[in-house]
Amino acid sequence: MPRQARLDAPGVLHHVMVRGIERRAIFRDEVDRADFVARLAALVPATGLIVYAWALLPNHAHCLVRTGTRPLPRVMRSLLTGYAGAFNRRHHRIGHLFQNRYKSIVVEDDPYLLELVRYLHLNPIRAKVVSEFRALDRYPWTGHSALLGTVPRPWQATGAILAQFGPSLRRARTAYREFVAAGLAQGRRPELQGGGLVRSLGGWAAVAHLRRGREGYAGDERILGSAAFVEALQHALPPAPGDRGAAPTVAAIIQRVCTRCGIDPGRLQRGGRKPAVSQAREGIAYLCTEVAGHPTRTLAPLLGVRPVSVYAAARRGLAERGRWDALMEHM
16 A cells, blocks of 8 residues: 655644664664754754654654644654764664654644653653663653753753643642653553554544444544544645655755756866855755765765765855755755
8 A cells, every 4th residue: 555645734743753774773872862862952943843752762763743834754854864874974884774764643632742742751661771760760862851850951842741730840840750650550552653543543442333333433544633633634734745755866966056056067076166166065965964864975976076075065064054954945
């Protein structure tokens, strides 16, 4: 069955999951985790993304986010292709890092927002990455520690979550922690992880009941919510723009940047240090390596420079990232 287009619009709540290809690790050390979090944090002011909860596990990651001014596919493409490229360079590997495209589920705020905050933040305990609940309070690789104030994350929307637990910060944090602790006994919750119609209607028992009667029902594997919510979204939300599932090719980036700089792509390979040519090299090097995750070795001959010069050009392009990132919006 062909995959369905994503559903997205400004203000829509999503549960996003990414997994390593063949279940391999996508985070090998603290440097990897810090890099991923830094990239996620940078997207908040740049795209209007709101991050409520997140958790990094060795071979996968979860985020509970609300779309801002930039469509979710473009946000995730920027996050994942940039991270994958940096990961491959750090660990001297080539090839895909993530399993297919990321998975995103549109979520009905009530009653799932807080349930998913709790579920995501308990992931390290269920995966036995963290040994006990007390240790989770200071574990830096979920949003739980940010909500408790033990690991500051000013970019995370902690206020929006804590406001639902109490009038004062101290009371709210205490009530929030008790709420999360109460979820320890729930274990894995398939109704929050997948299942399409099953997920949307509250489990197999509900589906069986509906099938025995004449009631209408709606289900969609892209949505977590009531049947009414599923049906409303299917009619209200268009497929997410820019959802092509893959980063732009090197050739596409070269053409777009050269057009922006007013030069012919063939001039890149003829050398020279004219401002327009140098700027084009910087933009291409940055977008290809840092955003789209393409290997450096493929760029050097196309840009008419040595491989070491590609790294230098990418660093200069990074300093002008606002200018170059705007070119990726329509690719």
